[in-house]
Every structure is written in C-alpha cells, then in structure tokens.
Amino acid sequence: MSESTTAPVALVxxxxxxRVGNTVLRRLAERGFDTVLHYRxxxxxxxxxxxxxxxAGGRCEAIQADVSVETDVVRMFQTIRDRFGxxxxxxxxxxxxxxxxxxxxTAEDVERQFRINTLGTFLCCREAGKIMAAQPEGGLIVLVGDWxxxxxxxxxxxYFASKGAIPTLTRMFAVELASRNPRIRVNCIEPGPVMLPDHLRPSERRYAVEGTLLKREGSPENVAQAVLAFWDNDYVTGVCLPVDAGRRLAAYDADRPA
Incomplete structure (x- = not known):
C-alpha cells in the first residue's frame, strides 16, 4: 500500500x-526530504x-539491493513507489x-566495475525515470562520474572504462526522459579529490591536493552542495559539473591517482 507523502522524496x-553518498543523504534529509538509503x-x-x-525528526527508509542485479533494482524502486508514492x-x-x-x-575485473559503475547506474536511472515520467512534477536524477x-x-x-560511460548516460537520459516528461532533469557531478581512499600513500594524498588549482582537498559536503544546487535550479539538464577545485585544468603526471 502506498503511504503517500507531501515532502519530496530522495534516494541516494x-x-x-x-562516504560521499552518506553525506549527500544527510544533507537532503536536513533540507526536508524524506529519504531512502540504499546499501548493498x-x-x-x-x-x-x-x-x-x-x-533528528526526518523520515528515512533503508533498502538493501545490489545495483548490478536488475531484479534487485526493480524491487527497490517498486518498494519506494509502494512506501512513498x-x-x-x-x-x-x-x-x-x-x-x-x-x-x-582481467575480463572479470572489467565486468565487475562495469556492472556496478555503468549497468547499475543505467538500471537506477531507467527505473527512476519510469516513476518520474508518471508524476506531474517530474524529478531530478544525478549521476556521479569522475573528473x-x-x-x-x-x-x-x-574503472575508467566503466566511468567513461557516465557523461554519455547523462546526456542520453536527459534527452530520453525529457521526451516523456519535460519536468525531468538529468545531470552529472564529476568529483575531484573530495574524499580520498584510505589506501593512498601520504605522498599520493599530498599530490592530489597539490594538483588542484585551489591547493586543498575537498569534502563530501562539496558534492552535497552541488546536488542541492541542481535541485534549486530547475533550468539545467544534461550537464556534467566538475567539483574538483580545477583539477582537470592543472598540470599533472599520469602516473598519479586523484
């Protein structure tokens, strides 16, 4: 049974x-969204x-699913439809x-990252689009790429083979879903060093910071701010926004990550 809500609903x-997604979820909840927390x-x-x-007074439902498994993704979005409307x-x-x-x-390495980073994103966007196309207010889908x-x-x-598809998926879904409901917007955030992984050596972490124009590490808050900016501005779709302190513009060595 659908438990309809008047508050906007966000899935992360x-x-x-x-990590980054957790911060985005918390900021959306603080903004007044009913939230859906996905985990594997x-x-x-x-x-x-x-x-x-x-x-803190918000509504949050946690749903387990493997985004690389189509039946799991379909189940997750049906659960959201049933619980929130x-x-x-x-x-x-x-x-x-x-x-x-x-x-x-190996081929298995490539397939694993494609199934999560590319196929998982595709499936979630497809299922979200079905719901948003059927509601007058449309909605916002944000993909996460890499600078x-x-x-x-x-x-x-x-990793790069799988993430390289994200800008194209962003533009494709922007076109496809707007044709079904022009109130649907699809955009992409391309983070830089906003939350460096624990396995990086100290020298690699220093390099990541020095390689930005702003000479400092970002934080997941910077990504959350970009998501909220996309929500607040309803005249932007099909774009990829770098949140990287100018990392892509700075000189760099190809043998260093982030």
Missing amino acids: TGSGKR SSTNEAEATAQDIRT RLDVVVNCASVWEPKPLEET AVARPYLNYAA
Missing part, C-alpha cells in the same frame, strides 16, 4: 557507509544512519574504484 544509492552489504552503518535521520531525486553514488596494473586487469575520465591516470583501466 551507495549511501550506507560514511553495510547493514549496520545503514541502519545507524537511518536512525540518526529519524532521531513518489520519487523526486535520485543520486547515483554506488560505485567501485579498484586499482590494478593494466597487464593484470579524470578525460585525463585518466595509470592503474585504473577497468
């Missing part, structure tokens, strides 16, 4: 762990986040970023 995939395996962190939002924002943060030298990269897809660095061949 990959928002269980305390981080059950404890997901439930803790959902409880934090509820304690609407869906206004989807932010696709679920992804995997795994380094490996090119010579050691370096146009300037890839070494040892992430499978």
Whole structure:
C-alpha cells in the first residue's frame, strides 16, 4: 500500500557507509526530504544512519539491493513507489574504484566495475525515470562520474572504462526522459579529490591536493552542495559539473591517482 507523502522524496544509492553518498543523504534529509538509503552489504552503518535521520525528526527508509542485479533494482524502486508514492531525486553514488596494473586487469575485473559503475547506474536511472515520467512534477536524477575520465591516470583501466560511460548516460537520459516528461532533469557531478581512499600513500594524498588549482582537498559536503544546487535550479539538464577545485585544468603526471 502506498503511504503517500507531501515532502519530496530522495534516494541516494551507495549511501550506507560514511562516504560521499552518506553525506549527500544527510544533507537532503536536513533540507526536508524524506529519504531512502540504499546499501548493498553495510547493514549496520545503514541502519545507524537511518536512525540518526529519524532521531533528528526526518523520515528515512533503508533498502538493501545490489545495483548490478536488475531484479534487485526493480524491487527497490517498486518498494519506494509502494512506501512513498513518489520519487523526486535520485543520486547515483554506488560505485567501485579498484586499482590494478593494466597487464593484470582481467575480463572479470572489467565486468565487475562495469556492472556496478555503468549497468547499475543505467538500471537506477531507467527505473527512476519510469516513476518520474508518471508524476506531474517530474524529478531530478544525478549521476556521479569522475573528473579524470578525460585525463585518466595509470592503474585504473577497468574503472575508467566503466566511468567513461557516465557523461554519455547523462546526456542520453536527459534527452530520453525529457521526451516523456519535460519536468525531468538529468545531470552529472564529476568529483575531484573530495574524499580520498584510505589506501593512498601520504605522498599520493599530498599530490592530489597539490594538483588542484585551489591547493586543498575537498569534502563530501562539496558534492552535497552541488546536488542541492541542481535541485534549486530547475533550468539545467544534461550537464556534467566538475567539483574538483580545477583539477582537470592543472598540470599533472599520469602516473598519479586523484
């Protein structure tokens, strides 16, 4: 049974762990959205986040799904439709970023990252579009790419192959979904060093910061601010917004990540 809500509803995939998606989810909740937290395996962190939002007076539902499995994605969006009766924002943060030298990269490595980073994003956008096309107010879909897809660095061949599709998916879904409901907007955020992975060496972390024009590391808050900017401005669609402190413009060495 649909439990309709008058508040806008936002889904953030990959928002269980305390990383970028988690921050985006919390900021949307603070803005007054009813929220849906998607996670794959981080059950404890997901439930803790959902409880934090509820304690603060918000509504948050945690849903487990593997975005690389079509039946899981269909089930997740049907659950959202049943529980909320609407869906206004989807932010696709679920992804995997795994380094490996090119010579050691296997077909399985490429397929794994494609299934999560590319297929998972495609499936979530498709299902979100079905809901948004049927509601007069449309909605906003945000994909998450990477600043370096146009300037890839070494040892992430499978990752860049999978993330390289995100700008095209953004433009394609913007065109397709606007033809079904011109109130649907689809945009992309391309983060730079906003939350560097733990496995980077100190020298790599310093390089990532020095490689930006602004000479500082960003934070997940910068991504959340970009999502909210897309929500506030309803005359923008089909664009990819770098949130990278000018990283793509700065001189760099291809053997360094981030």
